[in-house]
Amino acid sequence: MPVQLNHTIVHARDREETASFLTDLLGLPTAPVFGPFRVVELANGVSLDVMRATDAVRPQHYAFLVSEEEFDQIWARIKERGLTFWADPGHQQEGRINTNDGGRGLYWSDPNGHNLEIITRPYGSGG
Incomplete structure (x- = not known):
């Protein structure tokens, strides 16, 4: 198996x-409890196992590949909640989206400072 x-x-x-x-913005089912985790299940079988931190949270980056329709739905929820979003990972292009590789992408932060990203095309897939 690979x-x-x-x-x-x-x-x-x-x-x-x-x-x-995460589940509300990404349009995912409620995350079930498994031991100390809330398990956010993604469509490709990968899960984000959310666990209470015992120390300061060190922000990480999580990127999600979504369809064009899902992008529109997630972006609408981000705007409805008044969340700040950016076109770039350095958060320099506020209120904009990017069109890298012929797709669309944007970044926003979760309540812990994690840098979240949605993209409609994998990096390097554009012509």
Whole structure:
């Protein structure tokens, strides 16, 4: 079997808030509890296992490949909530989206400072 990512742990100050934030914005099912985790299940079998941090949260980057329709839905939810978003990972192009590789992408932050990203085309896939 080829190597595949199965899950990663997302540290959060508030496990419930972070899991709800992710599932609500990304349009995913409610994250079930598994031990100390809220398991945010993605369509490709990978899960984000949200766990309460015992120390300060070190921000990470999480990127999600979505369809054009999903992009529109997620972007609408970001705007409805009044969340700041950027076209770039350095957060210099506020209120804009990018069109890298002929797709669309944007970044926003979760309540812990994690840098979240949605893209409609994988990096390097453009002509």
